[in-house]
Amino acid sequence: xxxxxxxxxxxxxxxxxxxxxxxxxxxxxxxxxxxxxxxxxxxxxxxxxxxxxxxxxxxxxxxxxxxxxxxxxxxxxxxxxxxxxxxxxxxxxxxxxxxxxxxxxxxxxxxxxxxxxxxxxxxxxxxxxxxxxxxxxxxxxxxxxxxxxxxxxxxxxxxxxxxxxxxxxxxxxxxxxxxxxxxxxxxxxxxxxxxxxxxxxxxxxxxxx
Numbered sequence: 001x002x003x004x005x006x007x008x009x010x011x012x013x014x015x016x017x018x019x020x021x022x023x024x025x026x027x028x029x030x031x032x033x034x035x036x037x038x039x040x041x042x043x044x045x046x047x048x049x050x051x052x053x054x055x056x057x058x059x060x061x062x063x064x065x066x067x068x069x070x071x072x073x074x075x076x077x078x079x080x081x082x083x084x085x086x087x088x089x090x091x092x093x094x095x096x097x098x099x100x101x102x103x104x105x106x107x108x109x110x111x112x113x114x115x116x117x118x119x120x121x122x123x124x125x126x127x128x129x130x131x132x133x134x135x136x137x138x139x140x141x142x143x144x145x146x147x148x149x150x151x152x153x154x155x156x157x158x159x160x161x162x163x164x165x166x167x168x169x170x171x172x173x174x175x176x177x178x179x180x181x182x183x184x185x186x187x188x189x190x191x192x193x194x195x196x197x198x199x200x201x202x203x204x205x206x207x208x209x
Contacts, residue, residue, distance in 0.1 A: 006076040014080055024081070026055045027205060028156035030097060030134075034090035034172055035061040035163040036193060043074025044194040045161075050078035052201050055156075057084040058093035090160060090172040097134050097158055134158055136176045137204075139196050140168045141189075145181035153204040161193050 002020075012020070031049055036042055042064060049057050059065050065086050066072065066079040087093040137151060138160040160176060162168030173179065182191060182199055190196075 010077040012077055012080060020081060024053055026053045029054050029201065029204060030056050030058065030156070030158040031197065032058045032090050032093050032158055032160040033060060033063065034160065034168055036063050036161070038164055039064045039068055039070035040074040041164065041193050043071040043079065045197055046071065046075035046078045046082050048194060048198050048201065049082045052205060054082065057082055058087050059084060060087045060090040060093050090169065091175055094136055094172065094175045097136070135178070136160060138168050138173055138176045138179045139182070139200050140173065140179050141181050142173065142179045145179040148180035148182055148200050148203060151178055151180045152209060153207055154209045157204055159197060159200055159204065161197050164193055
């Protein structure tokens with residue numbers, strides 16, 4: 001598959017981006033973002049999600065969504081490639097994933113327009129499947145957390161990250177299967193949300209069962 005540089009991605013028309021998106025062989029990994037306030041963080045996670053070939057990003061709660069110009073800038077155009085959907089809460093996203101698995105479309109949906117309409121057309125289709133259950137893992141500091149290297153990453157898996165200051169909400173943590181934590185050996189309490197998602201995301205892909 002042809003690779004695009006940052007300039008090509010920024011300038012790519014939405015219809016052409018849709019064609020590129022169909023060619024990506026996606027991994028069975030999902031990102032759930034809850035109340036991520038920094039728009040540059042959101043855009044950076046889109047860029048990370050493209051690197052990991054995630055199946056979908058859920059943007060949940062109080063946060064901006066594409067086509068916000070800061071998200072576009074930080075994502076270097078990958079917001080046009082990675083499937084995403086807005087949900088009012090992370091709990092709703094978790095419940096949707098638990099009730100369905102993501103199936104990459106095997107036929108071409110209608111060509112999309114910029115913004116919300118193109119997003120709908122790029123979304124993968126859902127189907128019910130009782131034989132395949134998704135594992136939901138929160139990346140959060142908690143008394144119930146384990147080191148991220150100790151978790152078993154079975155596919156499909158969804159990684160949940162929360163607000164830059166307050167972390168993942170208690171309501172969302174109550175719905176997850178596991179909480180993992182990244183060790184901090186210095187004076188700073190936590191890592192940037194993009195860095196956290198990248199560390200655990202690449203570890204999950206490389207050690208998947």
